[in-house]
Amino acid sequence: MTGSGTPGDTPISRRALLGALGSVAAVGVVRTRRDAVDLLAAQTAPTRIPRAVGRLPSALGDRAPGEQPRRLVSTPALSGSSLTPLQDLEGIITPADLHFERHHGGVPAIDPESYTLLIHGMVERPMTFTLRDLKRFPAVSRICFLECSGNGRRAYLGGDIPTDLTPQLIDGMVCTSEWIGVPLATLLREVGVRPGATWLLAEGGDAVLMARSVPLAKAYEDAMVAWGQNGEAIRPEQGYPARLLLPGWEGNANVKWIRRIEVTDAPVMTRDETSKYTDVLLDGTARQFSFVMDAKSIITFPAYPYALPDRGWWEIRGLAWSGRGRISRVEVSGDGGRTWSEAELQAPVLPQCTTRFRSLWQWNGAESLLLSRATDETGYLQPTLQALLSVRGEGSNYHANHIRAWKVARDGAVTFGLGELL
Amino acid sequence: MSGRRAGLGLLAVMAACTGRQADPPAGAAAGTATTGPVAAPAAPGHWPASFGLGQAAPAARIAALDVDARPDGRGLPPGRGSVAEGELVYRAHCALCHGATGTEGPQTVLVGREPGDSFPFARARANRARQTVGSYWPYATTIFDYVNRAMPQNAPGALSADELYAVTAYVLFLNEIVPRDAVMDATTLPRIRMPSRERFVPDDRTGGPVVR
Numbered sequence: 024m025t026g027s028g029t030p031g032d033t034p035i036s037r038r039a040l041l042g043a044l045g046s047v048a049a050v051g052v053v054r055t056r057r058d059a060v061d062l063l064a065a066q067t068a069p070t071r072i073p074r075a076v077g078r079l080p081s082a083l084g085d086r087a088p089g090e091q092p093r094r095l096v097s098t099p100a101l102s103g104s105s106l107t108p109l110q111d112l113e114g115i116i117t118p119a120d121l122h123f124e125r126h127h128g129g130v131p132a133i134d135p136e137s138y139t140l141l142i143h144g145m146v147e148r149p150m151t152f153t154l155r156d157l158k159r160f161p162a163v164s165r166i167c168f169l170e171c172s173g174n175g176r177r178a179y180l181g182g183d184i185p186t187d188l189t190p191q192l193i194d195g196m197v198c199t200s201e202w203i204g205v206p207l208a209t210l211l212r213e214v215g216v217r218p219g220a221t222w223l224l225a226e227g228g229d230a231v232l233m234a235r236s237v238p239l240a241k242a243y244e245d246a247m248v249a250w251g252q253n254g255e256a257i258r259p260e261q262g263y264p265a266r267l268l269l270p271g272w273e274g275n276a277n278v279k280w281i282r283r284i285e286v287t288d289a290p291v292m293t294r295d296e297t298s299k300y301t302d303v304l305l306d307g308t309a310r311q312f313s314f315v316m317d318a319k320s321i322i323t324f325p326a327y328p329y330a331l332p333d334r335g336w337w338e339i340r341g342l343a344w345s346g347r348g349r350i351s352r353v354e355v356s357g358d359g360g361r362t363w364s365e366a367e368l369q370a371p372v373l374p375q376c377t378t379r380f381r382s383l384w385q386w387n388g389a390e391s392l393l394l395s396r397a398t399d400e401t402g403y404l405q406p407t408l409q410a411l412l413s414v415r416g417e418g419s420n421y422h423a424n425h426i427r428a429w430k431v432a433r434d435g436a437v438t439f440g441l442g443e444l445l
Numbered sequence: 446m447s448g449r450r451a452g453l454g455l456l457a458v459m460a461a462c463t464g465r466q467a468d469p470p471a472g473a474a475a476g477t478a479t480t481g482p483v484a485a486p487a488a489p490g491h492w493p494a495s496f497g498l499g500q501a502a503p504a505a506r507i508a509a510l511d512v513d514a515r516p517d518g519r520g521l522p523p524g525r526g527s528v529a530e531g532e533l534v535y536r537a538h539c540a541l542c543h544g545a546t547g548t549e550g551p552q553t554v555l556v557g558r559e560p561g562d563s564f565p566f567a568r569a570r571a572n573r574a575r576q577t578v579g580s581y582w583p584y585a586t587t588i589f590d591y592v593n594r595a596m597p598q599n600a601p602g603a604l605s606a607d608e609l610y611a612v613t614a615y616v617l618f619l620n621e622i623v624p625r626d627a628v629m630d631a632t633t634l635p636r637i638r639m640p641s642r643e644r645f646v647p648d649d650r651t652g653g654p655v656v657r
Contacts, residue, residue: 149502231595294591401652416567
């Protein structure tokens with residue numbers, strides 16, 4: 024290479040000069056040593072491609088163009104729902120704009136300045152609280168799941184189970200958020216609950232005044248009137264400006280846009296706790312006030328419509344949760360349930376919260392049936408579909424928490440495989 | 446934490462409102478949905494007795510919002526409506542979605558009874574469509590309460606108390622629960638005994654190894 028001194032005054036090496044002269048002979052402009060040096064520099068410098076300058080700071084961020092997870096609107100109606108893309112999510116927290124929706128009269132537009140929560144009934148001091156009032160009380164945070172009790176219904180068809188189901192279609196009505204709010208117990212202390220009270224009615228401010236009766240015991244245990252979700256105000260679809268949060272209990276009872284709480288001595292028997300959200304049983308009864316969401320798990324990878332491109336080592340990943348407490352164990356099977364191995368639980372493992380599980384699996388190219396089953400801290404083991412069917416029958420419409428299955432075909436294609444087990 | 450006593454207390458409450466004698470489920474202690482202290486938990490020692498937040502709710506404000514109607518009749522407003530009046534309300538506001546006689550849809554089928562008032566809904570998925578007011582709803586007051594809250598779907602809250610009583614009477618008549626000359630009001634509606642009333646039982650799931 025050239026010497027290290029100042030070009031023009033420093034002798035160039037004999038080899039470099041010869042090289043330069045030889046390669047540019049056709050040009051015929053090398054008359055002086057400086058000519059040779061300039062020519063040599065031009066020839067040896069790498070081509071300069073300038074880097075594109077990035078976007079400037081902005082008031083609101085966007086997702087990467089190639090990462091655009093979307094809810095799936097499954098029922099485009101006033102009484103409708105949209106489902107969370109479980110297969111596209113990482114960790115346990117659901118981005119608030121991807122949190123599933125289920126509402127019965129559309130999303131109301133509520134002015135936070137005129138919003139109030141009325142608490143009355145069997146209380147000493149009926150009170151209204153503005154949003155500012157609610158936020159002034161000592162606040163708490165709770166990371167927990169919220170699940171519609173109809174979640175999993177698509178996988179509960181008894182003998183006629185589709186294979187083209189995604190995790191989103193099967194279980195897209197479970198999400199996890201950090202919720203911030205005031206414990207309902209704090210508000211009830213403020214109004215003074217009268218002796219003899221055992222229930223409360225929670226009523227939303229949506230067009231249909233969605234209402235559910237809730238045992239007072241739950242209000243005292245861990246219920247919250249929440250206004251914050253994942254670092255920001257609750258989204259309109261999730262109940263802005265404030266909602267009831269009942270950790271571990273079916274989503275419908277977590278009344279959104281809460282406008283009124285009436286303390287009572289009996290359930291009101293609203294439509295959504297009688298005609299709906301009750302569980303018909305094969306013994307000719309219907310279970311009522313079945314609030315708790317029992318333990319459940321689903322493998323979110325690999326899952327339809329993914330196809331495994333090669334044999335070898337794969338990490339099976341999924342989510343497990345229980346309304347009764349912490350997940351204590353998740354087992355995974357690659358052979359349709361003949362053998363099970365314990366999956367690794369990813370910290371944090373929180374009560375009434377989704378928990379990530381992972382399990383290494385070596386695919387040898389054979390047709391395989393992947394299952395997961397969760398056990399919670401009460402010792403409850405996620406049941407098989409047959410076990411649920413034997414008690415609840417095919418007509419059951421809620422709380423379908425049975426084991427889910429994925430079939431891996433020899434070409435690597437993954438489809439929902441529960442039908443293989445029937 | 447949650448006491449077995451509290452759980453049983455709640456079952457007793459439920460038994461009282463369903464009119465059933467509830468048997469305490471085995472192992473009802475742990476993780477039951479409705480167990481837990483019925484007394485308020487103690488506040489942290491350094492908290493004041495009251496934070497002084499919120500406003501006393503005026504009676505008029507409470508009355509304007511307090512819309513629920515309960516099985517024992519509490520909350521039902523003054524007013525009355527007959528089956529004949531209800532038929533007119535139904536034709537005007539309900540038939541488009543629920544069908545001319547409440548059986549046609551396209552939305553929820555409202556009318557129908559099972560033979561002998563049997564309760565076959567768990568047996569087949571197809572039976573779900575037969576969960577009508579007459580075959581499934583355990584309380585007649587729920588019709589009033591729900592229609593008042595949520596119907597008609599394009600304009601919930603539009604019906605007057607008289608219209609609500611009337612259309613409730615008509616739906617009960619279509620389900621062969623009240624006669625054609627029935628009149629519903631705050632006294633008569635809570636007296637209606639629905640055919641499925643005894644079918645509803647408290648949640649007996651408790652956590653632990655048993656699948657229910």
